[in-house]
Amino acid sequence: MGAMAAPPDVIALLTDFGLKDHYVGVMKGVILGVNRNARIIDISHDIPTQGILDAYFLLSNTYSYFPEGTIFVAVVDPGVGTDRSIIAVQTGKHTFLAPDNGLLGFLEKDDAIRRIVQIKNRKYFLEPLSNTFHGRDIFAPVAGHLSLGTDLSLLGPEIGRMEKIAAPAPKVTREGVIVGEIVSVDHFGNLVTNIPGSRFAGSDTVEVRFGKHVIGRLATSYAEGKKGQILALVGSTGNLEISVNQGNARKKTGAKVGDGVRVVHRDK
Amino acid sequence: MGAMAAPPDVIALLTDFGLKDHYVGVMKGVILGVNRNARIIDISHDIPTQGILDAYFLLSNTYSYFPEGTIFVAVVDPGVGTDRSIIAVQTGKHTFLAPDNGLLGFLEKDDAIRRIVQIKNRKYFLEPLSNTFHGRDIFAPVAGHLSLGTDLSLLGPEIGRMEKIAAPAPKVTREGVIVGEIVSVDHFGNLVTNIPGSRFAGSDTVEVRFGKHVIGRLATSYAEGKKGQILALVGSTGNLEISVNQGNARKKTGAKVGDGVRVVHRDK
Amino acid sequence: MGAMAAPPDVIALLTDFGLKDHYVGVMKGVILGVNRNARIIDISHDIPTQGILDAYFLLSNTYSYFPEGTIFVAVVDPGVGTDRSIIAVQTGKHTFLAPDNGLLGFLEKDDAIRRIVQIKNRKYFLEPLSNTFHGRDIFAPVAGHLSLGTDLSLLGPEIGRMEKIAAPAPKVTREGVIVGEIVSVDHFGNLVTNIPGSRFAGSDTVEVRFGKHVIGRLATSYAEGKKGQILALVGSTGNLEISVNQGNARKKTGAKVGDGVRVVHRDK
Incomplete structure (x- = not known):
């Protein structure tokens, strides 16, 4: 990093700690104790308890919008206190701290990893x-030191790989049907x-099927169609979403995470 | 603004996005990507979904307490993706960004508008x-640029007026009864x-009536009267509030937004 | 404080205001209006309504992790608008602002108080x-001024003591049983x-009893034992906790704040 580069002082937090306790506040106190100039941003603290995959998807939709040098601290850590490792992963633009439990697996998919260090x-x-409470005792002070410019190599040995998690990926059938899930x-x-x-993209002959619903065409905004109508559209994550005009698709359809969704060419 | 004036680097956010997803965090990441020195403050992200009027009242009770130069970003935007406009409104002290859906109508009432620009x-x-997700793609980067001092005139054409929303206003009957609502x-x-x-103000002969309740006099603090007693007082917004000493008036009375409230002179 | 010391510009907020209204945002606006360089951190705003003891325990587990000079603002204030006082308490490292209702009583236990001033x-x-709304009208601007270096002596008279609150303390029976509570x-x-x-500490002959549960030994992490097993361990606050491996002890046991817990030597 050149002499005039901005210090890597943006620290973005993602946890399943909730906001009612002192956990998140204490982490911020520890960070400021190490680097009073850190700029701390909350991504979310409402990841479902121990929801490693939830954090995986949320962070994968988030990190590219943060400035170069951002340090992401993701603590969804059912294995805290066991022999699981904590890792720091450096990409071309960012640094990520997380338990080595698969949470950062999207970085492998995005082919962005430069270095993995065991903390x-x-x-x-x-x-x-x-x-x-390694959020307080390890993640926060290590993030503080990284934001001061401490090099990853001082934190521990470089390792060749990180743990994987089975993140559901869409499949395509022989007939060309895309089979994914919520x-x-x-x-x-x-x-x-x-x-x-x-x-x-670009096809105007697809329809979307899930549960007993068939959505005959793709919408381009949440406000399309009639009030209460079920819509399918490519949402802000770049992925297919099911939505309801001025309504709530979860409530209207009863669908939940894990339910299957298929994209079918109408003439099939 | 003089050369020594503070940069307009305070950005205050108000949305109906909730805090569980990445939406608010991503907006902050985008803002910091444009202006790393922005000071981002959350007003609330728990506006009821598509609650334009809720945001209207909340922001109207808030903005005057923020420092000169603050940029308010209010995203309650059921029309996202349609042909609704996004506007920036400049007053003598502040700048406001919002969808042109009436959310900022209180500024007209406060007679404070200097300029309205369509973004x-x-x-x-x-x-x-x-x-x-215009919060991420338009509101956040535009707010970031405004916080760097970009002039509104660069963002789009000045327009003469903004959309209105029918905000409920109190009425006075021929008998002098003030008829308002929650x-x-x-x-x-x-x-x-x-x-x-x-x-x-100053009258000691008024009583407050709502539902089946009659409150014979005005209290001056939440702790007045007996535990569990229903109180009427002028609250911190300057408006009449119904409250319960050490209790919860919503739960005790079942009242809700839209319910009528009357202020009556006792001798009438 | 020496000439080169960092300004006391970290302000940490703890309230029972919740996050849905404008209350917390307005406090931050007022603080920034006084000191635009204040670094505002949220500890929690989800203290149970009027839960002075909840705030007492939460803040007592938090403050020591914040940097020297931090100004803590704790507003759980059922007496707002009555003749209760607001106090500032200075310790060797920090300053605390709170209503004089016992919320800061843990500081007496920690024997850390240098000075108490009535605001x-x-x-x-x-x-x-x-x-x-003294959070907006007193706590926020006073905290802003303290963060600029205003001395406590300018805020009001020094007083000798603060109000106490009966915080539950563990007792030891004649037989050596430690009797505490959640x-x-x-x-x-x-x-x-x-x-x-x-x-x-160090004893391997203790067992923990609460309700109908007997936990025969102490665990060292939440991941110990089998999934769903009830664990007793010394948690991150330094105190005994009851937990469930990959589960939720509150839901599994139905226990709640105030329920008794005993630590017994197994041979007794």
């Missing part, structure tokens, strides 16, 4: 080190699938 | 521009009306 | 001063007690 140097941890349901009740819009 | 210059938008219910269950306290 | 100087308040339940359903782990 082991207790010099950068809080003492005493608890077995139950991977998240947002605040508005929109059902977000794992089917990239690029798979059927 | 059209795609140079300040993200590319590709989605149809479903326009919001806060976290504590306080029922906030649209009746300004200035309408009956 | 009375209206020069530092907003005008007009409401009876219902003082908070976190986002994950962990049941946090008021029994310090130091009371039984």
Whole structure:
């Protein structure tokens, strides 16, 4: 990094800690204790408890919008206190801290990884080190030090690979049907699938099927059609979404994460 | 603005996006990508879905407490992706970005508007521009540029007026009864009306009636009267509120937004 | 504080205001209006309504992790608008603002108090001063001024003591049984007690009893034992916690704040 580059002082937090307890606030206190100039941003703290895949999808839709040098701290960590590792992953633009439990697997898919380091140097941890709150005792102080420019190589040994998680991927049948599933349901009740819009972009002969519903054409905005109508469209993540005009698709359809969705060419 | 004036780097966000998804975090990432020194403040992200009037009342109670130069970004936008406009409104002290759907109508009432600009210059938008998440693709980068000092005139043409919304206003009957309604219910269950306290200030002969309740006098704090007693007082917004001492007026009375409230002189 | 010391510009907020209304956002606007360089951190705004003891325990587990000079603003204030005082308490490292209702009592236990000042100087308040929202009208502007370096002595008279609150403390019976209780339940359903782990540290002959449950040994992490197993361990606050491996102890046991917990030597 050149002498005039901005310091990597943006730290973006993603956890399943919720906001009612002191957990997130304490992490921020520890970060500011290491680097008072850190710019701390909350991505979300409402990941479902131990929802590694939820964090995987959410962060994969988020990170590219953050400035170069951003340090992402993702703590969804059912294995805290066991022998699971904590890793730092460096890409061309960003640094990611997370438990080595597959949460960062999307980076492999995006082919962006430059270096993976196992965080082991207790010099950068809080003492005493608890077995139950590594967000406070490891993630926060390490993020603080990274935001001061500490090189990853000081934090622990480079390792060749990280743990994988089985993230559901869409498949294409022999007949050309794209078979995917709902991977998240947002605040508005929109059902977000794992089917990239690029798979059927430009086609005006596709229809979307899920449960007992058949959606005959793709919409281009949530406000299309009549009030209460079920819509299929390529949403802001770039993936296929099921939505309801001025309504809530989760409530209207009862669909949930894991439910199948198919994109079919109408003449098949 | 003089050479020594503080840069307009405070950006205050108000949305109906909730906090569980990546939406708000992504907006902040985009803002910091444009202006790393922006000071981003959350007003609320829990506006009821598509609750334009809720945002109208909340922001009208908020903006005057923010420092000069603050840029308010209010995204409650059921029309995203349609031909609705996005506008920037400049007052003597602040700048407001919102969909042109009436959300900023309180500024007309407050007689504070200097300039209204329709945001059209795609140079300040993200590319590709989605149809479903203008918070990320338009509001955030435009706010970032405004916080760097970009003049409104570069964002699009000045327009003469903005869309209106029918915000409920109190009326006075021939007999001098003030007829208003509940326009919001806060976290504590306080029922906030649209009746300004200035309408009956100083009078000690008024009583407040709503539903089957008659409140014979005005309290001056939430702790007045007995535990569980229903109180009427002029709250921190300057408007009449119904409250319960150490309790929750919404739960105790079952009242909700839209319910009528009357202020009556006792001798009538 | 020496000439080169960092300004005390970190302000950490703890309230029972919730996040849906404008209350917290307005406080931040007022703070930035006084000191645009303040670094505002949220500890939590989801303290149960009027839960002074909840705030007491949460803040006592939090403050030591914040940098020197941090100004804590704790507004859980059922007495707002009455003759209750607002106090500022200075310790060797931090400053605390709160209503004088016992919320800061943990500081006496920690033997850390240097000075207590009653906040009375209206020069530092907003005008007009409401009876219902001192968070906005007193706490926020006073915190802003403190973050600029204003000395406590300018805010009001020094007083000798603050109000106390009866915080439940663990007792030891003649037989050596430690009798405590659950003082908070976190986002994950962990049941946090008021029994310090130091009371039984190193002993491998203790068992934990609560309700109809007997936990025969102490775990060292949440992931110990089998899925769904009830665990007792010393949590990140340093106190005894009841937890469930990959589960939710509150839901599994039905336990709640105030329920008794005993630590017994197995041979007794």
